[in-house]
Amino acid sequence: MKTVRVIASILYYISKAGALLFLTTGFYAAIVVLLFYYGSFSWLPIEVNQGYFTIYFPGTRTPFLLGDYSISYLFTYLFTIIFYGFFLWILGGVFHAFKQPRLFTKKGVSQLSRFYIINLVVPVLFLLLVVFFRDETSDLIRIMFLHLVIGVFAFFMAAIFKQGLVLQEEQDLIF
DSSP: OHHHHHHHHHHHHHHHHHHHHHHHHHHHHHHHHHHHHHSOOTTSSEEEETTEEEEEOTTSOSEEEEEEOSHHHHHHHHHHHHHHHHHHHHHHHHHHHHTSSSSSOHHHHHHHHHHHHHHHHHHHHHHHHHHHHOSOOHHHHHHHHHHHHHHHHHHHHHHHHHHHHHHHHHHTOOO
């Protein structure tokens, strides 16, 4: 179990750092786009030319994010970035459960339950939004299928953790 805890600890910190990076990027881009859309602020780090946008790194003219400047594209683009930020944050919680001295805990079961619910529900809702806003769904269907597989696997793990928690509480097992 020591190897599992070490790997889980490393992956915990990587996923939390990735989550912060994605969430910061998503909220930064959303704020810049919303301020640009609803105001005419010349100081904003965004440029729109011929239907394309370029968002620059803060305080520089170095391109950071590029894409089509349309409501449907911006919505799905920002939603995806922010979703994966939350996905990585919750995944970090799953890794946190595996690095604890006591493997089966209520918090661990809760983390796994959140993780499988997000993987089973959000991709389907996102697919419905994309079908409403855009025509391109082939790649999204593949990604949604992968999230569904991850969700089912996490569901099985949550069920195992629930049973392990019950047995651990009955026998006070510590791993």
